[in-house]
Amino acid sequence: MPDELITRVVAWYDTNARDLPWRRPGTSAWAVMVSEFMLQQTPVERVREPWARWLERWPTPADLAASPSGEAVRAWGRLGYPRRALRLHGAAVAITERFGGEVPETSADLLSLPGVGSYTAAAIASFAFGQRAVVLDTNVRRVLGRVTVGQAHPGTAVTRAETEAADAYAPVEPARAAKWAVASMELGALVCTARAPHCDVCPVSDLCAWRTAGYPAHVGPPRRGQSYEGTDRQCRGALLAVLRGSVEPVGADELAAAWPEAVQRERALASLVDDGLVVRVEPVDGSEPRWSLPG
DNA sequence: CAGTCGTGGGC
DNA sequence: TGCCCAAGACT
Numbered sequence: 056m057p058d059e060l061i062t063r064v065v066a067w068y069d070t071n072a073r074d075l076p077w078r079r080p081g082t083s084a085w086a087v088m089v090s091e092f093m094l095q096q097t098p099v100e101r102v103r104e105p106w107a108r109w110l111e112r113w114p115t116p117a118d119l120a121a122s123p124s125g126e127a128v129r130a131w132g133r134l135g136y137p138r139r140a141l142r143l144h145g146a147a148v149a150i151t152e153r154f155g156g157e158v159p160e161t162s163a164d165l166l167s168l169p170g171v172g173s174y175t176a177a178a179i180a181s182f183a184f185g186q187r188a189v190v191l192d193t194n195v196r197r198v199l200g201r202v203t204v205g206q207a208h209p210g211t212a213v214t215r216a217e218t219e220a221a222d223a224y225a226p227v228e229p230a231r232a233a234k235w236a237v238a239s240m241e242l243g244a245l246v247c248t249a250r251a252p253h254c255d256v257c258p259v260s261d262l263c264a265w266r267t268a269g270y271p272a273h274v275g276p277p278r279r280g281q282s283y284e285g286t287d288r289q290c291r292g293a294l295l296a297v298l299r300g301s302v303e304p305v306g307a308d309e310l311a312a313a314w315p316e317a318v319q320r321e322r323a324l325a326s327l328v329d330d331g332l333v334v335r336v337e338p339v340d341g342s343e344p345r346w347s348l349p350g
Numbered sequence: 351c352a353g354t355c356g357t358g359g360g361c
Numbered sequence: 362t363g364c365c366c367a368a369g370a371c372t
Contacts, residue, residue: 094368101358101367135356142370172370192368212351240368249366250361282364283356292356330355353372360366 057224060202060259061235067258068238071245076103077182078237084158084183086110091175091182092143097134099244105134117156119147125348128332129299137295137332142170160184173213177236187232191221194243195236199224201247205264207273208249290314290323295332304336304345 072078077090089109093102109130113119119127124144131140146168150158158179159165165176177188196209199221209217226232246253254260265271283289293313297305314320324346327333336345 091368096355096367096369097357098359098367133357135358136369138355139370170370174369178368190368193366194368244368286355288355288357295356326355351372355370358367361362361364 060262061224061226061231063258063262064238064242065231065234068234068241072238072241073099073245075099077106082183083115084179085114085116087183088146088158088175088179089143091178092139092146092170093134095139095175096136101134105130105132113147115156116147116150116158119144120151123348123350124331125334125350128295128348132299133296138330139170141331145169146171158183160186162188181233181236185229185233187225187227187229188236189218189222189225190236190240191218192240192243194240194247195221197249198239198243198247201252201265202259202263205268205271207265207271210275287319287323287326290316290319291327294320294323294327298333298346298348301347304347306343306345310346 076082077087086106090102090106093106093109112130113122122144124141127140127144128137131137134140149168150156154164159168160180162176162180165171165179166173171179174190174192177190178192180186180188181190191213193209196213196217199217200206200209203220224235226235242257246257254263254266257263260266294310297309297313301309310320310324311317314323324333328335328346331349333346334349336347338344
């Protein structure tokens with residue numbers, strides 16, 4: 056049964072895969088790595104352009120490492136979760152200093168890089184280096200959960216059972232494992248979607264436990280994300296947008312204009328400084344302090 | 351380990 | 362319109 060599932064999903068991928076630039080032959084491991092950072096919690100369509108511009112400017116890890124981290128944060132633009140930009144810069148520095156400027160290939164080395172967790176390490180190993188890796192993202196979790204267990208949505212955390220099951224599904228042969236990884240992700244992204252899945256065009260609908268069971272609803276507490284309006288996250292985003300837009304350090308008045316509520320603004324600014332996304336610039340002439348992206 | 355961390359688009 | 366969702370990592 057697993058064999059049939061894999062064969063069909065891979066065949067489906069061969070004729071239905073999107074033409075994504077980071078999948079094209081000749082894409083460097085660094086370019087794949089950049090795409091994986093940008094794609095963390097961010098839709099594909101929003102990544103295409105920033106990814107191309109990023110690699111035009113920083114074609115290698117050493118190029119990015121030679122730039123200030125603040126420039127990475129600025130170039131990140133409105134992709135969201137700007138700490139990813141900082142971590143990508145940190146990873147570029149680590150690659151340059153510890154790995155001779157080449158993206159490492161082993162799982163342990165990849166996991167040693169800032170911003171690289173279990174998913175991203177597996178994705179780089181698989182997509183960039185053609186290795187057999189357990190690539191378990193939200194798409195694969197949903198596909199396997201539905202097809203094999205009949206579960207509508209994956210839980211909040213990746214369980215050990217999930218990882219072991221995914222490992223058992225991954226083909227032994229590296230090239231085929233890599234193909235299965237990208238194909239199962241693509242099926243989750245295009246067909247086996249979170250809402251309104253397209254079971255009518257799914258290549259494995261007749262094998263799907265969730266479908267056979269009559270699409271039972273999600274069991275357990277509804278996993279509700281934090282509302283955004285008025286949160287510290289929104290405040291941080293507003294402040295950082297001001298700093299991204301200014302080459303010169305910014306004064307307190309400009310930040311206050313972006314977020315009038317003082318207590319929350321100060322808390323958010325402190326957290327941005329704490330994260331290393333913002334630095335406080337002390338003037339030499341005793342005037343008011345200013346803030347900027349890290350030089 | 352549940353909470354935190356941006357942003358924009360679809361329904 | 363508000364809510365859900367999008368190739369997670371980190372603490």
